[in-house]
Amino acid sequence: MTTSSKRWVRAGLVATAAIAGVVAAAPAAGAAGADYMEICQSAKVSCQNGAKVSGPGSYDRCGTTTAAASYTQVCVEYDGDVVYVKDGSADGYSSFGKVSSTSGTAYRFCRNPHGAGTWAKCDFDWSEAADKQVYGGVKLSYTNFNDQYLFSFTNG
Template identity: 35%
Template sequence: MTLAAGGALFVAMSNPAAAAEENNKGVPSGAPSSGTCITEITGATGCFQPYGDVIYIKDTSLDGYSVYVKWQNEIRNSSGTWHSYRSGKCTSDRGKGDWAKCDKDFYEASSTNALGGKGSRIKLTACVASIGDDECATNSWLSNNG
């Protein structure tokens, strides 16, 4: 897009490689049937279920704070180098004991992806949205073999 203002020429360019962060409010659900959960943080549990690419969040404390999971997705290019591909947040304000989920659609680790390589991994950070600094715990990278 080109705009002219007062004789000056401005050119606005977009970066197709920079995707917007995906922020979703989790929908009510039951506990995940399988997957890997983060249990290190007092007040929140976050899980990833590779089959179906579902991110879960559960509030585990009666403290009145909402909870969320930040997630990152990286894929490999054809040379085998990891690149940040997608990221986002799945939030829940449902209260203690309730699960919420956000359905995503990630590349599988064994499928050829948008960068021409094979490999997809996910990292979760479960957080309690407390006043001031949020309290969070992060897991190591998980291969998406769903």
């Protein structure tokens, strides 16, 4: 093999390794990046960026926050472990739904990063028997958010 050929092979291997590193570093679909919110760094918290949907599918209950939490609407499908979040205000902040639980993962955040008037859907896996509380809110910054209690449920 000539010196020129060896360079082309080496360059090809370096490019392949670089592409593989980028693919390996990409987060899973719906997964929240490290810049989502500081609380998401905890092992007891699950954070997702919701998939954009036209509206809630099947759901058991919905609630809407007041102006203090930007009129965020959150709907929950109890048995499907699904959370829907509507961003109710063109304030530049992402809306989210939060489900807290008395067992397993303490908090599950479903963020709607798609803008005012849109809906997002997150699929979680929670204990059916645990008591859960639902909140709606807005992400103000990496370390700060505002949320309001909406309702509770147990589906076990």
